Amino acid sequence: MTSPEKPSLHHALAQERAYHDTCRAALSAMVDGAQEHVVTGEDVSASGADAEVLGYQLRSKAKALRELPEGPLFFGRLDFDSGEHEHAGQRYHVGRLRITEHPAAPPLVVDWRAPVSRAFYQASARDPRGVRVRRRFGWAPGSLGDSVDLTGLEDEHLEEGRAHGEAGAGIQAEAEAGALGAMRGASRILVDEIERPRVGPMRDIAATIQPEQDDLVRGDLATSVCVQGAPGTGKTAVGLHRAAYLLYTYPQRIRRGGLLILGPNPTFLSYISAVLPALGETGVRQSTVAGEIGRHPVKAADGERAGVVKHDARMAEVLRRALYARVRVAAEGAGDNGLAVPDGSYRWRVPGDELARIVAGVRSEEPPYAVGRERVRTRIVRRLQREAERRAGPPTQAWVRKISGARVVSAYVDAVWPRVLPEEVVAELLTDPAALTAAADGVLDTDEQKAILWARPPRSYKSARWSAADLVLLDEVAGLIEHPEGYGHLVIDEAQDLSPMECRAIARRAAFGSMTVLGDLAQGTTPWAARDWAELLGHLGKPEAVVVPLTTGFRVPGAVVELTNRLLARLDVRVPAARSLRRDGEVRIRPTGPVERAGRVGDVVEETVCAVRDALGYEGSVGVIAAESDVARVREALGAAGIETAGPDELGARVTVLGAGAAKGLEYDHVVAVEPAAIVEAEAEAAQGEGMGAGARGLRRLYVVMTRAVSRLDVVHARPLPFD
Template identity: 70%
Template sequence: MTSSDPALQDTLHGSLHQERGHHDRCRAALAAMVDGAQEHVVTGVDVSASGADAEVLGYRLRSQAKELRELPEGPLFFGRLDFGGGAGDHSGQRYHIGRLRISEHPAVPPLVVDWRAPVARAFYQASAHEPQGVAVRRRFGWAPGSRGDSADLTGLEDEHLGRGESRASGIVAREIERPRVGPMRDIAATIQPEQDDLVRGDLPVSVCVQGAPGTGKTAVGLHRAAYLLYTHPQRIRRGGLLILGPNRTFLSYIAEVLPALGETGVRQSTLHEEIARHPRITRARGAAGPGADDERTAVIKHDGRMAEVLRRALYARVSEGEREGEGGSVGYVGALVVPDGTYRWRVSGGELARILRGVRAEEPPYGVGRERVRSRVVRCVQAQAELRAGPQSNAWVQKISRSRAVGAYVDAVWPRVRAEEVVAELLTDGAVLAAAADGLLDADEQRALLWAKPPRSWKSARWSAADLVLLDEVGGLVEHPEGYGHLVVDEAQDLSPMECRAIARRAAFGSLTVLGDLAQATTPWAARSWGTVLRHLGKPDAAVVPLTIGFRVPEAVVTLANRLLERLDVDVPTGRSLRGDGELRIREAAAGGLLDAVVGATRDALACEGSVGVVAADADVDRVRAALDAAGIVAAGPEELGARLSVVPASLVKGLEYDHVVAVEPAAIAEAEQRGLHRLYVVLTRAVSRLDVVHGRPLPF
């Protein structure tokens, strides 16, 4: 609603005045909701209910009060829907749309409708062609960085869909193009129809989003998580929801999105942190040891064949019973004798062998199998006792189960194990590895796996990052890890088959939102098709949905990235941008003057608004930082998300965004690793306004 017409200007000012008044009313109602939630906590302490019920009720009330208290400050609504006649239950109704529901009383219509509510979907999906009963869609413009003061409401736009009016939103464009400083923001006000379809996917449905740079795939995944928490609160509370990111820097960058949408307490973690929580992995908790694997060894450890190698190594410990050895060792070649007071019960060798074969055929988790052997042996003894003396008590059954004879037998044929013991023996003992890897790994691969300096025992082993994934595989064979109702897996293009298996164990009874871009796959074990990734994740039937329209990366940057995309061995659609603004400059440095050119490009970038990221090959970061320091330019590291200027290693820039990126010596970035061209593709697509490419050597594109 913008015009130079004085009458329309008066209407605009009147509408702004009314909407600011409504926002003040919403602010007062929200404050009352916060106070009311705290009062409910106090009242709930004295609720008349059983102890367990009161505890559950108290926990929920305290959680609700805590969530309301911790809501970030900001505008309480960003849109409005005015429905016309003939819109069913919504005919003639008006709804403000915001990040959470605000009401003055549960029995009256809300002042603000949550963006995830069914009626709010029309805000994202209605169009002049299909208005969905909407007469007018209104968008509100707020001052950048507003903390929710009503005076910060600076503009509004009305789109008369009922009259067939269609217009590009300047408010949406300005919000998308707003400078990026600090952590990632939510996109609830700017979700596009194709993004909304993904956000509102049903809980049981797993989906894979192949998103070109700037298409908002990470934001889509986070908003889908918020939508599922709103739509299926009980089911999510039972199963839990997990956000998996590639590293802590990335998780810090996205950490404020869900709280801004009213969802606190969602677990956000890396895969290695999840592995460290496995109850069967005790000694390997924490980061990898100092002796990291070389690339070839790490690639073998991440290979899917290792799953079968580890399974063989674990179950090689299960035997039919002790065999008579050279020293004439006694064992369970014959029967098992179980003392019971003055009586002795006998289980034949044939029956014991039948029990073992039956349990192994069922393929339970190793720890479950061990207890099944025990319980079935006890059942044989119980059957004999009941034939002789009638039904036996539970106490008698427990006594037999804990008897030394039964325990010794189970320990002999199905011994207790730790994941660390199995993996350490495999990586230390060439004979054990050869037996487990027979027909799967060749001799050179086996030699690459063996530790050059074996530890004295598994207790003193220093585990590499790849070893943690092996430990999780064995831990999962012994005892299934904690599962989740839904997992959002970001940067999934970099997952190895073994990492995918670790995630699949945690999603065996839940669903996945898989986010990534095969063109940005930089690990040496990364797959080249989503079908391979989804198969290892246990969701082979998940739909792969491409997002190709970029809303943040300018057209000039996308065009340059698409030139490099042609050289990458991946089958993904090229991206395109809706932003014609932006700048791209390619600066060739004079011989020996690369660092001077970087300093100059950085000064130019700092003269513009927004954040600046200077990205270089990891080996060049110290030189670049020293040159900036010498020029009096202070730069932070990638972990300081609110910094105006950051120097970032190319290996850590994935998932981050800067208004202005200075890409230093692309040839060095491309040569630094096996998938260096993919890494360079990532670097070039981190800019959301301006990109400077500074080079002294020929460009790889």
């Protein structure tokens, strides 16, 4: 289709609203039709397996369409020129889902992940990619997709070398809409969408993806990539949109292996939970590392020293030794007589030295422990089978099964390669000093061994109270016994906080898949936080992954970035300084009295209440973030002042009060950071002696807190600021 003559802006809006009504009707027909196909598919004539697969596919499609969140059906349009290319003279509306009136008919809306849609994100006046006009649509905030909510449109005439054309329906183009607008053709709609106030769960960014983000989103499935993303650069959104792109582009391969989103905690998963459904992808597994490896509930807590040792990569060797120490080359009592296997009135014999060679040979191959057990059995039976062939010709399969299951063979295998549970191995290691010393010799020093021994050993592994770090150890042993099922692709967010042992747990689940690793070294706050991506990627089993820095912030405004970059210089990590393409934002430093009068908590809380009252004069969410020990009194003071508050798990609240440890990954339009010195000290006390340096973790925690602000930041303090 070719573009019509330029109509009036109001007439253009009327046309687009009518087109949206047509798309809405077509989508309703698609939903109804998908359900009808489920019904008719139940009567299809096919094999049982084929019918089951077809039924699953039809039901899945119908379920996905029914569960689509309501919202605008398109956010952009591409009008191509009449040049010599595949899409010459065509017009495409771009949205979150492909919509068509009939499977064989041209789409009314093309999916944002389709190859043709890439021009929407990559075309520019310098490189139009065949696009004559790129149109963006402005929708009323919170629109559920009613056509009257289409309030504006904006055209960019790329073939004329102009990045911006005309705007309408109250959306006025500006010669300069901030640095972001300058970069992307002064698109007021784009800027407004990026800067829209943040309340509730995370939104998708399909309408605002930038070229460098698009390059990462559309990477090949076989390629693992690590995104070092400064605050506000959209790394989490990039990871989620990459997941949606891979599901769209490689459906069969992803379906075979599965796709897993790993986040740092359940609150974060709740925050991002709406993104993939909004992009048309439902049923994707989203979990935490603890959720993936949690064989038991966490009922114990380690001291920090014990936790650091248990999460250290050296524990993998200690556990491997402890497990394979159970293998015996010769069974006790077998002696030199070997093995005698009854077969009717005859006894087949395997000499003791030959049995020892079989066990030693399997042990040297280092197979998974459970595989090794069966390999020993199989080689003993094969040895007997060869002897039987020489005596009476090839035996039957029934004979092979009988010999394999013979009691004496099973008893021998159990003696030299016993069955074992991960709980038995770990419990013995953490309760028996002699066993730990034998397994950790030359790996852990005496103090480290003492740190991880249980102070009160349970009667048996069945009554053990496991800590979070113990679960990581259990998963390591379980992986040595039998490899877990893997995924085709994993998206791992806040990866800088993963321990080496947690990375190994993830690597086992991606042995034949790829990864998208997201994080920021400057925001590492665990005792084992990574300082270098190369080492962490090695533990993840993806040393070849390319590290791509994202330093341009679209969410965090320049005023906040300028302040936090002062803190960044003190964090002892080598990451590029962040920069913002937003020239707006506001930072207010609110001292409560002379700095020599340190610790005036009462004044700080009073000033916090004032800061929150001021923040409520603006649109958007307010996050009040303090040291854990101050959260209760801050929340109590706000309640006494008549300000209703919520905790971090209550998404959508206007005012949220939370501890600094819960802030990672979240965003608030207005952040009130309460007494930064207290936030730093709370972490510094726990970090002393753990190698990161006194206060380093506290400074990183404060960096996380301050970069949660996407519009305004208030810093309330009575004590000297750590970044002055």
